[in-house]
Structure formats: C-alpha cells, structure tokens
Amino acid sequence: MQTHPHIADLRRALANAGRIAFVPTMGNLHDGHITLMHQAREHADVVVASIFVNRLQFGPKEDFDKYPRTFENDCARLRDAGVDILFAPDENEMYPAPQRYHVEPDHAHVSILEGAVRPGHFGGVATVVLKLFNIVQPDVALFGKKDYQQLMVLKNMVRELALPIEVLSGETVRAEDGLALSSRNGYLSAAERAEAPRLSRVLQHIRDRIVAGDRDFLRLETEAVAELSAHGWQPDYIAVRQRGDLQSPRGDVPLVVLGAAKLGSTRLIDNLEI
Ligand code: PAF
DSSP states (O other): OEEEOSHHHHHHHHTTOOSEEEEEEOSOOOHHHHHHHHHHHTTOSEEEEEEOOOGGGSOTTSSTTTSOOOHHHHHHHHHHTTOOEEEOOOHHHHOSSOOOOOOOOOHHHHSSTHHHHSTTHHHHHHHHHHHHHHHHOOSEEEEETTSHHHHHHHHHHHHHTTOSOEEEEEOOOBOTTSOBOOGGGGGOOHHHHHHTTHHHHHHHHHHHHHHTTOOOHHHHHHHHHHHHHHTTEEEEEEEEEETTTOOOOOSSOOEEEEEEEEETTEEEEEEEEO
C-alpha cells in the first residue's frame, strides 16, 4: 500500500489509475470500515482510503482533541484489506489557511436529528468530503449506513452539484450483541458496554412493531425514549422517518428508524431500515 500525505503526490500516483473507488474515514478503523474497503474492491481497479480527522465537523464542545487516533494500527488493517493507496494528510495539508468556502447543505436536511444536536456538523462533513472528492476524483465513493443522515446529505450533495461520482452505501456492522460498531464505542466503560446494545434493541422493537402493522409512530418513539431513560440513558431522539430525506413519513414510503442517546459521557447513534 502506498501512503501519501501530500495532495500533489497523491494526484501523481492516481494519474491514469483507471477506475477509482474511494472510502473516506477519520481512522480508528473497525470492521465496518474494512467491509467498505472490500466492497470498494468490487467496483474499481484502484481502492483509495483516506484518514483525516476533520476539525470542521466537530463542535467547540465535541471530542476533536480526544478523538481516537490509531494510525499505525489503521495502516496495518488497510494493508490487510488490500487497499492500494492511503491518503493521510495532516491538518496543514488539508487546511493550509482557514477554510473560508464551505458547502451549505439544505437546511431541511441538516436542522433535524443529528443536525439539531450538532449544528454545523453536516456542513463540515460536506465541505471536507467535497474537498476530498476534488483531490481523489473517484468514480465511486462508499459510506456506511451507520451514519444514515450523513449518507443522505452526501448523496444529495453529489446529485445537486452534479459530481460524476456514484455513492454506494455499506450495511452497518454489529457486534454479536447487536451494538453497531463505532469508533466511539471505545469510550464506553465495561458496565456501559454491557448496557449499550439496548439502543439497537429498542430500534429493533420499533421495526418489528411497524412491520406488524403498528403505525402509531409517536407512541413507539415515546416508549423507546422512556425505556432508554429508565436505564440511565439521555436520549436525544428516537425517530421514524422516510428514508429519502429523513422528514416525517408522508404516505406509504420506505422508512428508517433512527436513534441517538448518551450513555454516561458517550453519545451513540444507530438506525434500522424498515
Ligand atoms: O464518517 C466519517 O468518518 C466522516 O464523517 C467522513 C465522511 C470521513 C468525513 O470526515
């Protein structure tokens, strides 16, 4: 695997590379990321991954400084997964001067759910992803469904800005007890780790009820919030939404149930398509 910290070298390495599949990450890789790398291989001649912890998408009180950085380990995992090229810029390479031009996603898409709790987050994600797309110029880009709203925002960005990139998604990878894999799971204490799968269980229950014909979404959401709260969580939202734009369901459309809640000081998110 070639590793390039500099944009110019990466561009040289990718000239005439054939079809490029790209998986952007912030590192601290887990099996969810590795599954995306394998999926990428099926779509391209060259698989490019990036590792960059993007300051723009963290709020002032969020965990940018303590976000886990495990570069050596990540490189070994990418090598094992057969990734051809790693782009690993430092902050100075990506943001040599303060970034003054930003992507501003549709307010309706980013003022809800994660965006309501993390103002500015999706603008920061969209800005760095557009910049990474311009650097790597991939044919295909892959993102996990675990960050469902991020995937929705990026798909819309690519469509509305007519970027010549196909966005593909990977299923959420889970531990045996159902907990969605996430870089932030490492923050959990042993007791919190044992409690953490409850989030996926309440989503699963809502999915089962809806599949069985229950359409009282508000009651299902309220019951799930109550159950999490009763077990020491601080829920931000449990919400049944239409998949395409994550607005409240109107008519008979494909649905997804999304949840976010804090357990101790760790905030977990998850979702299930229905
Ligand atoms: O999902 C992530 O890891 C990040 O949000 C991304 C897409 C790499 C942008 O920094």
